[in-house]
Amino acid sequence: LSEHAWHRGNSGNATHPVGARKPNSLGFHDMHGNVWEWCRDLYAEYGKKEGGSMRVRRGGSWNERARNCRSAKRHWWLPSRRFNDLGFRIALGRALE
Numbered sequence: 001l002s003e004h005a006w007h008r009g010n011s012g013n014a015t016h017p018v019g020a021r022k023p024n025s026l027g028f029h030d031m032h033g034n035v036w037e038w039c040r041d042l043y044a045e046y047g048k049k050e051g052g053s054m055r056v057r058r059g060g061s062w063n064e065r066a067r068n069c070r071s072a073k074r075h076w077w078l079p080s081r082r083f084n085d086l087g088f089r090i091a092l093g094r095a096l097e
Contacts, residue, residue, distance in 0.1 A: 005033030005069045011062035015085070033069035035087040036061045043076035054078060061085035 002010050003022045011033070019029045037059050042051030054076035060069030063085045077086070 001032065001066050001069060005030070005060070005066070006062045007033045007060065007064055007066040007069045008062070009066055013062065015062055031059055031071055033060050033064070033066075034062055035059075035085050036075070036083075038079075038086065038088040057086060 001007070004024060005021060006016050015035055018034070021029065021034075023029045024031050036057040039056040039058055041056040043054035043056050044051035055078075057075050057077055058073060059071055060073050077083075
């Protein structure tokens, strides 16, 4: 994991520029660790379709144990909250035909 992610054990308690670690098998950098990523999804327990006002965040951060730095790691926060280990990823999708 340390070849692909920044976590509590190797980050020096700080964020790092994107791309400083190896990409995952799909070519994406920093999908695990570095900063939690805000997601568009409203948080709801798995199996429930309705969410409240909480938004999903994924991936762990530089301030998490290595075992928490994974894409499947899901948590929630109010969208109005701000933290130094929380960000978002801009992604370009293909135009619909």
